[in-house]
Amino acid sequence: MAHRFLSSANRFSARFAFIFTVSLSCTYLCYSIIFCRGTIMTNQGYEGKRCPPSKNAGGKKLLGKLDNCASLEVRSALDESAAQRGSNDLRDQSKAPGSFGGHWTEAKLRNMSVAQKYGNKKLPNALIVGVKKGGTRAVLEFIRIHPDVRALGTEPHFFDRNYDRGLDWYRGLMPRTLDSQITLEKTPSYFVTREAPRRIAGMSPETKLIVVVRNPVTRAISDYTQTLSKKPDIPTFEELAFKNRSLGLVDTSWNAIRIGMYILHLENWLQYFRLSQMHFVSGERLITDPAGEMGRVQDFLGLKRIITDKHFYFNRTKGFPCLKKPESSSQPRCLGKSKGRTHVQIDQEVIEQLVEFYRPFNIKFYETVGQDFKWD
Ligand SMILES: *[C@@H]1O[C@H](CO)[C@@H](O)[C@H](O)[C@H]1NC(C)=O
Ligand SMILES: *[C@@H]1O[C@H](CO)[C@@H](O)[C@H](O)[C@H]1NC(C)=O
Ligand SMILES: *[C@H]1O[C@H](CO)[C@@H](O)[C@H](O)[C@H]1NC(C)=O
Numbered sequence: 001m002a003h004r005f006l007s008s009a010n011r012f013s014a015r016f017a018f019i020f021t022v023s024l025s026c027t028y029l030c031y032s033i034i035f036c037r038g039t040i041m042t043n044q045g046y047e048g049k050r051c052p053p054s055k056n057a058g059g060k061k062l063l064g065k066l067d068n069c070a071s072l073e074v075r076s077a078l079d080e081s082a083a084q085r086g087s088n089d090l091r092d093q094s095k096a097p098g099s100f101g102g103h104w105t106e107a108k109l110r111n112m113s114v115a116q117k118y119g120n121k122k123l124p125n126a127l128i129v130g131v132k133k134g135g136t137r138a139v140l141e142f143i144r145i146h147p148d149v150r151a152l153g154t155e156p157h158f159f160d161r162n163y164d165r166g167l168d169w170y171r172g173l174m175p176r177t178l179d180s181q182i183t184l185e186k187t188p189s190y191f192v193t194r195e196a197p198r199r200i201a202g203m204s205p206e207t208k209l210i211v212v213v214r215n216p217v218t219r220a221i222s223d224y225t226q227t228l229s230k231k232p233d234i235p236t237f238e239e240l241a242f243k244n245r246s247l248g249l250v251d252t253s254w255n256a257i258r259i260g261m262y263i264l265h266l267e268n269w270l271q272y273f274r275l276s277q278m279h280f281v282s283g284e285r286l287i288t289d290p291a292g293e294m295g296r297v298q299d300f301l302g303l304k305r306i307i308t309d310k311h312f313y314f315n316r317t318k319g320f321p322c323l324k325k326p327e328s329s330s331q332p333r334c335l336g337k338s339k340g341r342t343h344v345q346i347d348q349e350v351i352e353q354l355v356e357f358y359r360p361f362n363i364k365f366y367e368t369v370g371q372d373f374k375w376d
Contacts, residue, residue, distance in 0.1 A: 116176050119176035123203055125208060126210065133214065139186075150183055158170045209273060209279070210300070241350065266368060321334070362375050
């Protein structure tokens with residue numbers, strides 16, 4: 001092209017020709033990229049058609065100001081997400097008075113409905129693997145208000161109880177997600193399931209793992225309290241916790257005790273995953289500083305920090321933080337929701353014995369994780 005141009009227009013300097021050619025090429029390249037991208041979006045959205053009939057009135061309402069051309073919806077959602085990387089304006093918007101909830105709830109609902117219509121079911125990229133009574137439900141409810149997260153609300157127990165059903169069954173349970181969104185599920189028993197790390201690594205060795213940990217003594221008491229509320233006839237906590245109390249012999253075969261020996265379980269995970277693939281949430285800090293803890297979770301998942309202290313308020317009567325607007329309802333959602341149960345009273349001496357018992361396990365756990373959870 002450059003040659004023909006030069007021969008037919010000799011008067012122009014070679015320099016001008018060069019610049020002209022470069023700018024032509026650039027324009028062509030840009031067009032190609034835009035065209036190519038449009039094609040991909042259209043295919044991804046729905047096969048072939050450019051603008052669908054606006055059949056889903058509810059969805060349309062949720063999509064609000066957006067054009068009702070589906071590929072435009074998807075594209076603008078994706079463009080927004082691209083534009084956001086490296087810009088702060090959305091954060092600022094969330095600071096505007098009265099705009100909390102409004103702005104982000106809208107964004108979340110819009111994304112959800114776009115994902116439901118045009119997304120695909122995918123195996124999870126991240127899992128909340130434990131621990132029972134650590135605060136996993138709260139982390140799930142908190143993280144799922146993020147527009148780029150889609151989470152399964154129930155516990156599928158795939159890697160412990162339902163593994164025989166196969167990965168296709170598992171995928172079928174997942175919510176539809178767009179390519180840019182993270183799929184997440186939580187099942188707290190994975191952390192203490194011997195086969196879980198190997199099986200999860202088998203699904204994808206890049207899976208991100210979140211573990212919500214909490215003082216193992218309080219965790220054990222909370223665990224026992226929950227069991228007691230279902231089976232009031234079980235022996236006392238002390239009877240179950242010790243093989244011989246006067247000898248201080250703790251019964252490590254009791255699940256409520258065993259789960260809290262975090263380091264033993266962690267060692268099993270570290271045979272299949274790098275430590276950098278695991279993120280540990282402090283169940284205690286989740287109560288005192290939910291926004292800070294969730295900030296770190298978002299960083300770990302590679303998400304923009306959208307969930308901030310604007311999303312929480314502290315209920316003094318309950319003593320727990322609450323989410324102003326959870327993903328699936330307009331009612332606030334508090335941590336410790338059904339967990340308003342008061343823990344059974346445990347003899348202080350018993351507690352001290354257990355603190356002693358857990359100490360070496362805790363210290364080893366802090367060293368391995370590189371974080372002091374201050375449980376002692
Ligand atoms: C606990 O150990 C002490 C001292 O060895 C022993 O006398 C006692 O019988 C043991 N109690 C139980 C319940 O095994
Ligand atoms: C705080 O918690 C109490 C006890 O669960 C509940 O009755 C009350 O409605 C809650 N208040 C707010 C503002 O959430
Ligand atoms: C969802 O909407 C939010 C806010 O507009 C945006 O930041 C995010 O990137 C969107 N995500 C997707 C996958 O559309």
